[in-house]
Amino acid sequence: MNRRTPLLGAVTALATAPLLAGCAGAELTSGDQGFVGGDGTVKVLGVADREPPDGDVAGETVDGTAVSTADHLGKVVVIPVWGSWCGPCRAEAPMLADAARDLADDGVVFLGIDSRDPDVASVKRFQERIGIPYDSIYDPDGVTLLAFHGILPPQSIPSFVFLDTEGNVAARVLGEIDQSTLYGVVEDVRGEKLSDG
Numbered sequence: 583m584n585r586r587t588p589l590l591g592a593v594t595a596l597a598t599a600p601l602l603a604g605c606a607g608a609e610l611t612s613g614d615q616g617f618v619g620g621d622g623t624v625k626v627l628g629v630a631d632r633e634p635p636d637g638d639v640a641g642e643t644v645d646g647t648a649v650s651t652a653d654h655l656g657k658v659v660v661i662p663v664w665g666s667w668c669g670p671c672r673a674e675a676p677m678l679a680d681a682a683r684d685l686a687d688d689g690v691v692f693l694g695i696d697s698r699d700p701d702v703a704s705v706k707r708f709q710e711r712i713g714i715p716y717d718s719i720y721d722p723d724g725v726t727l728l729a730f731h732g733i734l735p736p737q738s739i740p741s742f743v744f745l746d747t748e749g750n751v752a753a754r755v756l757g758e759i760d761q762s763t764l765y766g767v768v769e770d771v772r773g774e775k776l777s778d779g
Contacts (some may be wrong), residue, residue: 641719714727
């Protein structure tokens, strides 16, 4: 996997884009489930503007294992908000799986939030088929997302939150993400370039 030189200039420019007030105008991503895809808006916060999530970001995986972002203090945490029912989520999953493996040596961990998926079996099948190497909090009722009130519109799936090494919200992306943007935001959150290895 080649991850050299993400487009930091583009990410920095996008970081000044205004926050979305909602998802008006976006297309539905899941039929009648009422969820909308964001437009890829990137927001990166300066260190002085970062705050922790509003509550614990913790829960259980589909296998019943307890997981929490608190387990990863000292590392950058990428939190994909996704569902196996979401077309864009399925499309970007292989890239995210590769990125999670690639960035592990750089002190970056992924912990997903699987939102609004009513069927545990379908989530397990999807994760196994793609080979997703990271855990996801199973959140069929969307309760875990309350920790990101004011940061993520709860109906915007896929979306991403990035926590810095102190556990503070450092960035978010509304909608699908590409590899260049993902790596660029991680570098901005870390405040340093990723290693070449």
